[in-house]
Amino acid sequence: MKKLSIILALSLVLGLVVMANGEVMARDTVRVAIQSEPSRLNPVTREDTEAGYILSMIHDPLIELDSEGNYITDGAVAEDYEVSEDGTVYTFYIREGITFHDGNELTAEDVKFSYEQFMDEEMGSPHHSYYEGIEELNLLDDYTLEIVLESPDVAFLTTARLRGHVMPKDYIEDVGWEAYERNPVGSGPYRFVEHHSGAFIELERNEDFWHHVAEIPNLEFRFYPEISTAVMALEAKEIDFIAELPADEYNSLKNNPAAELKFGSFEIFQDHRIVFNKRDDSIFSDKRLRQAVAYAINREELIALTRGDLAVPAVGRVPGFHAASAPDANAYEYNPDRARELLEEAGYPDGFETEIYAPSGYRERVMESEQIQQQLADVGIEAEVVTLEWGTYLDATGEGEAPIFRERWSATAPDPFSFIENWYSESSWNPIFGVYHNDEVDELISQIRVETDTERRWELFREVQEVAMEDVPSYPLYWPIDGLAYNDQLHIPEDLFNDFRNPISHINLWSFE
Structure with a gap:
């Protein structure tokens, strides 16, 4: 005893x-x-969520969010910030006494450097277009950075807040980006x-x-x-x-x-969808074929297969719990007869052959792609499901090899701008998600950037979703509810x-x- x-x-x-x-x-x-093993530990160029999980622990954010989705400075590198009356000048006051893991102090110069990496076209950040409106980066002193925009941008804090990662200038310039990705240093x-x-x-x-x-x-x-x-x-x-x-x-x-175990669940700011390669040399440059695929998909069947009661059929891009959602957008409810009519109108009365790409490490996406394969076969479209490991999948879809691919989009901010911004023809995300151009959509997104009246802004969000969904640049499947189980x-x-x-x-x- x-x-x-x-x-x-x-x-x-x-x-x-x-x-x-x-x-x-x-x-x-x-x-x-x-x-999945992260493709690269680089805040500027990463596309995968897995790398984001890890880097968010290593780095500190410039601006933080509270539980209600409001921008706050508690827990952030910025001790305070100001926005000019005309909305073109953002001034960030950097907290003193923060040190990176290598012992160097974090200053406004590191914040400026971090912005410059996203702005550098040679870095190839998929977020590059979010920073194109920056006209000047001015160091006012060691702890104050002034950012001057070419024009007001209401979404600036949402889209251009460094993905939550302030990076160490001296360390990266000393070792280079390849060495940084092998041994990332932050202040987190x-x-x-x-x-x-x-x-x-x-x-x-x-x-x-x-x-x-x-x-x-x-x-x-x-x-x-x-x-x-x-x-x-x-x-x-x-x-x-x-x-x-x-x-x-x-x-x-x-x-x-x-x-x-313990359990929890919550509505996540995310949508799951299929995306079409809309480049001129792709069969899906014809929107009638995109519409045909949309009508051929039975979303309720997909949700029953993989999600049960942990998903809601999507209408438009912005999740339904948000004020900017678009309940009147075309949802392309399951209608195989209409799908066959569109195939005939487009010159494919007997259907055609295509491919659906899915990342092999995500079982739900593979299962749903296989179910979509069966649904498309019912209207005469023979689709092969191609599964690739994550890094190869990102390369193949971004370079236009995939006619159809199974995707999802997550936002980490209360503003849903990123959900519709990748439809903008000049967005750096646009080619990654199949290339799409509609002048009316571009104009509406430009208006959203500068509209300061909240209610009018949400109206514009609804309008752009209604317009874009007639073209079906992507087809929304569902908005998920995340279920968590843990020790x-x-x-x-x-x-x-x-x-x-x-x-x-x-x-x-x-x-x-």
Whole structure:
């Protein structure tokens, strides 16, 4: 008995937990499962969500969001900011005393440098167009940066806030971007430790963090291409949280009384859709064929297959819970007869052959693509499903190899501008999502940029969605509701479960109970 008491006491001192299978695991590490290995750890050029999860822990944001989606400076590099009356000058006052992980102080010069990277065409940022309206970047002193815009831009804070990452000028200029991607340095709550290729990325707590030092000392992002393996690891408490848990797995876990887990769900600021390659040399340059595909898809069947009650059929691009949503946009409700009529009008009475691309690491997207394949076959369109690993998928879809591809879009801000901005013909996202040009859409998006009256702005959002959906540059499938399952020993603050702050973006606020 005495020996057992000593063992238990030591366990408490060391913070150890004895798991059901007898393994002892220290509670100094939170392990998060992600489905794909990040393509690159570069805030400027990354396109994948997985890299964003990791970089958000390494870097600090210029401006932060609260649980209601408002812009705030608490937890941000900017201690304060001002906007001129005419909306063309933004002045950021940088907080003093913040240091990067390499020991150098963060100043306004680093913020200026970060803006310059997004503005540099040679960097190839997909967000480049968001920064094109910047006319001047003026260092007023070591801690004050003035940004002068060519014209007012109401969406500036939404689209041009550095993706939440202020980067270290001296370090990057010293080692170069390739070395930075191998060993990223920021000023955030966690430091980069090591990238174990094919396995996980390891971070450690920044003990000198200027804001709230993270409760949990170590953080690992583990790669699980097979979600079923991740679920088993979660049940065995080998991992603590699964990013982007598929709806069927969430429902299965929640209905399992033996699962020692906590659960949460929230409407996420995201839409899932299929995108068409609309370039001149693509068969889908003909909008009648895009419309035919849209009418041939039964969205309710797709949702039942992969989401259950964790999705809502989408109408337009902006999620229905937002004031800018467009309930009157053409939803192309399932109508196979109309699809066949359009095929005949376009000169394809017997249908045609095409391909649907999907990232292999996302089971739901692959399953839905296979279901769409069957639905298209019913109207005479023979579609081969092509699955590629994430990096190859991004290259293939961005370069126009994919006639149809299964996509999703997420926003991390309360303003939904990014949902419609990639329809703008001059947007750097436009070619990535198949190339689309409509002069009326361009004009409406330009008006949205400068309209300061909120109600009128939401009207313009609705109008542009109604106009664009007649062209079907992409076909909205659904707006998801995210279901989360995580270790029951983990505490995640309730206010992180909302439309704008996915809990995984604030792991530094998590703790073990």
